[in-house]
Amino acid sequence: MRLEETLRTLCAMPAVSGFEMQAAQAVAALFQPYCDTVETDRSGNVLAYRKCGKKHAKTVLLDAHLDQIGFVVTEVLEGGFLRFAPVGGVDPRMLLAGEVTVLADEPLYGVVACMPPHLLKAGEQDKAVTVDQMLIDTGLTDAKDRIRIGTPIAFAQKPVRLLGGQLCSKCLDDRAGVAAILLAVEKLKKVKKLGCNIAVLISTQEEVTGLGAQTGAFAVQPEYAIAVDVTHGKTPDGPADGVFELGSGVAVGMGPNLHRGLTKRLIKAAKANDIGYSLEVMEGNTGTNAWTMQTVACGIATALLSIPEKYMHTPVEVVKLSDVEAAADLIAAFLREFDGEAEE
Numbered sequence: 001m002r003l004e005e006t007l008r009t010l011c012a013m014p015a016v017s018g019f020e021m022q023a024a025q026a027v028a029a030l031f032q033p034y035c036d037t038v039e040t041d042r043s044g045n046v047l048a049y050r051k052c053g054k055k056h057a058k059t060v061l062l063d064a065h066l067d068q069i070g071f072v073v074t075e076v077l078e079g080g081f082l083r084f085a086p087v088g089g090v091d092p093r094m095l096l097a098g099e100v101t102v103l104a105d106e107p108l109y110g111v112v113a114c115m116p117p118h119l120l121k122a123g124e125q126d127k128a129v130t131v132d133q134m135l136i137d138t139g140l141t142d143a144k145d146r147i148r149i150g151t152p153i154a155f156a157q158k159p160v161r162l163l164g165g166q167l168c169s170k171c172l173d174d175r176a177g178v179a180a181i182l183l184a185v186e187k188l189k190k191v192k193k194l195g196c197n198i199a200v201l202i203s204t205q206e207e208v209t210g211l212g213a214q215t216g217a218f219a220v221q222p223e224y225a226i227a228v229d230v231t232h233g234k235t236p237d238g239p240a241d242g243v244f245e246l247g248s249g250v251a252v253g254m255g256p257n258l259h260r261g262l263t264k265r266l267i268k269a270a271k272a273n274d275i276g277y278s279l280e281v282m283e284g285n286t287g288t289n290a291w292t293m294q295t296v297a298c299g300i301a302t303a304l305l306s307i308p309e310k311y312m313h314t315p316v317e318v319v320k321l322s323d324v325e326a327a328a329d330l331i332a333a334f335l336r337e338f339d340g341e342a343e344e
Contacts, residue, residue: 001186003179003321006030007167008159010175014103016070016152017087017208020044023066027178027202034185035200045216046202050185052194058340059197059222061300062184062331063213063289064177064229065206068170069313071100071136071153080140082110084153085131088207089313092131098315099156100136104147109156110136155315165321166246172317176307176324177228178202183328188335195339196224206289213289217296224262224301224342227290228327231280231306233318242280244308246319249276249326253286253304257294261342262303269334276326280306301342305330 009030015023021044028038028046035048046066051057069088076082082102086092096114101107113135117125136153140146159169169175181200188194199220203212217225231251234243244251252266270277285291286304294302305327310318 001183003183003324004161004167006182007169007172007175007179007324010178011159011169011171014101014152014154015066015068016103016154017067017205019103019152020066020204024202024204027066030182031185031200034189041216041219043212043215044204045212046200047216047219048200050198052197054195057195057197058224059199059220060335060338061199061201061217061220061222061225061293062181063201063203063216063225063227063293064181065174065203065212065289066178067204067207068154068173069207070155073102073147073149073151073153075149076144076147077135080138080143081113082136082138082143082147084134084136087152090131091313092134093128094314095131095134096129100153101156102136102138102147103152103154106146108138108140108146110138110153113137157315162318166318167321168316168318170315170317172309172319173230173312174206176230176309176319177327180228180307180324180327181331183325184331184335187328187332191336194335195337196335198335203289210289210292213292214296217293217300221297222300223340225293226303226305226331227288227293228305228331229288230309230312230319232312233308233310235310244278244280246308246310247322248278248308249323250330251278251280251306251308253280253282253290253306255282255286256284257286257291258282258303259301259342262301265338265342266303266305266330266334269337270330273329273333275330275333277330
């Protein structure tokens with residue numbers, strides 16, 4: 001698997017929260033060569049399994065979310081203009097003049113309308129524009145015939161390779177996590193004997209409800225789960241604490257809702273295999289599917305691995321490929337040796 005090529009393929013798949021089914025089917029095909037069974041469920045989740053063949057073997061669930069932040073059409077106006085609402089945590093400050101794809105039956109180009117500064121009245125340049133005051137201009141005279149209310153909209157940016165092995169793209173949150181899990185199960189394909197069953201959940205709606213992780217984890221009901229997501233990368237204008245240098249490896253979460261035994265086993269595997277990692281201390285809700293999955297059914301022992309990412313929830317998110325590889329390496333190294341026991 002060529003990681004950059006795979007990430008480009010994943011980031012090209014539109015999957016605004018609640019509208020993931022088409023992308024889910026494409027992702028299911030990517031996992032097919034490495035798993036015994038692969039399916040999509042009614043929530044749009046991808047569920048894949050690899051059985052170890054041992055009786056009463058325990059199961060480790062690997063989760064990354066497929067959905068991305070975006071928008072939905074709320075009204076189609078004359079002249080090809082659209083009113084829209086955000087889906088997920090969209091920052092309105094970075095929308096004006098942004099390029100988008102309207103995911104109608106035929107994908108359509110649009111741009112978030114922006115008043116030229118020359119036409120603004122005195123004092124208006126210092127005021128933030130709210131989403132309900134914005135319009136998307138499609139330039140279509142027949143927009144009412146081609147675009148329905150409720151149509152999803154995604155950022156239009158394509159991936160760009162940056163210096164130092166970095167990749168800039170929309171929706172690397174959390175296609176980077178999907179790629180890490182895909183690379184990990186590929187690495188495990190040649191391992192004949194595993195000590196546990198592996199289940200993969202590429203989940204829906206993490207950005208809005210956590211529904212996919214909840215229903216998917218309930219369907220599997222594993223003993224253990226590892227959520228793979230992104231965390232904040234260090235930038236000059238950002239905080240000094242709680243952020244991670246790109247290139248530092250994978251961040252291993254530590255907090256009251258994360259299982260201590262499972263976390264210790266992951267750290268042990270990182271040290272034993274010389275895999276770059278940092279510790280990410282969390283005081284409570286991680287804001288990821290780790291929080292959702294741990295409370296499913298009678299409870300699931302859950303850990304969290306995160307890939308450093310700059311500019312989260314923007315169309316220009318940036319990750320370093322080596323950090324995605326570190327996450328994959330750690331997952332694979334852990335599962336090669338895991339016997340199903342992770343006591344405190």
